[in-house]
Amino acid sequence: MASLLFYILGFIMLTATLLCITRRNPVHAVIYLVVGFFALALMFYLLGAPLVAAWEVIVYAGAIMVLFLFIIMMLGLAPQELPEGPNWHRWGPLVLLSSSLMACTLLLIFQDPAATEIIGTYYLAPQELGEALFGRYALAVEVVSFQLLFASIGAYMLGRSLPKEDDES
């Protein structure tokens, strides 16, 4: 049952992501990406990590994609015509990256074709995750949060030093 759900979710996620990158209308692309994030969140839940699933929905689907939509609407991005023909200067690195990712995935599948190691091996309770994040990995969490702080201060400075110019953020 759980592995069936896993494959259904995987199919939804891949389809949604594929649709997301092929849409010309940016708002439609965002909607498909949100659908993909949902499938991903459910998959986390299936893998025994409800807290990560909730974060996926709250942070990615609920906050970051809303900010994407905000930018799209503020800039009034219209659907654009794509340049004809593949442009290998632009697409080459992307193809390289995704094909290596694909190779890794295939390798994983061949190593364990029955997928016995995937589902339900461990249930990660919210408390456990919190203790790991703020106990054992506290330093790493602090470093990352300071980086975010620097980034936001930097963004603020950049926005401040160029008042009333083109409102691209």
Add this chain to the structure above:
Amino acid sequence: MNDLLITLLLILVKLGLIFGVVLGMAAYLVLAERKILGRMQLRYGPNRVGPGGMIQPMCDVIKLITKEDFIPDRADKWVFLFAPGLTALTALLSFAVVPFAPPLHLFGREIPMVVCDLNVGVLYIFGLSSLAVYGVVLGGWASNSKYSLIGAVRSMAQLISYELALGLALVPVIMTAKSFSLTEIVMSQADWPNLLRHPLAFIIFMIAVAAESKRTPFDMPEAENEIVGGFHTEYSGMRFGLFFVGEYISLIVIGAMTTVFFLGGWHGPFLPPVVWFVMKVLFVAFLFIWARGSMPRPRYDQLMHFGWKVLLPLGLVNVVITGAVLVALNG
């Protein structure tokens, strides 16, 4: 197998009950709001249909259904059609984790009075409330009208800003209950409601939640005297009705959340637990209707400044103080 069947049946019964009760309450809250607002503005409110206007909600529904379902030219048709449903759906789904009474013992089984007692219930509600913005935003964008787009952009900025304060206001509650489960949060308030333990968090929560649900002091996204109707300007008939019903369902959700997080849930003397729960929910709903009758709307920049420069720091300070007190109490 039999056990599984009974569990499934119980869940279906609970879902049906919640659906019926919440929709009925939403319909009559509209009437209550119109009547209370009428009294506050020295007029009667609806009083013609049925005794004291009691059948008015039915008439409103019939009117909305029989109206033309209008789709503007050059609107993004599919997004325009599903956006109102999304608003009503996210509001309704929040009820899945709200416990409205202590577990019932019937025929040797323990029946929890909640559809699904998730151990990340608080985060589930957050997730849904952050998704509720999509209905409004996509509806406003898809209408292809300037007023709708302004309403959509406003609601997006407002919801993102106040969601942070909302989350921070709930952190002290979670810290004292030591759980994300709504049932356990209610259990932790058996002797003291959180309103007395975390008064500052309660105030922040009420303000943030009013902004989240676009209730009147914060109804900039639909400010009818500046931008016509904001995101729902182009909607008509039952699609407008869905936005409208969604708004009132979310008013009940707010009442239920306030009750669970701060007013002690179903706890109370003498009366049965469900009665206490419903009374508290209705009281919170009345507070919001009262605020609508007596508060002016701030300017948009005042709203954003208040959210980021007052509520957010206050919430952070509150979390730090609560943490310090808890550590001191536990030795």
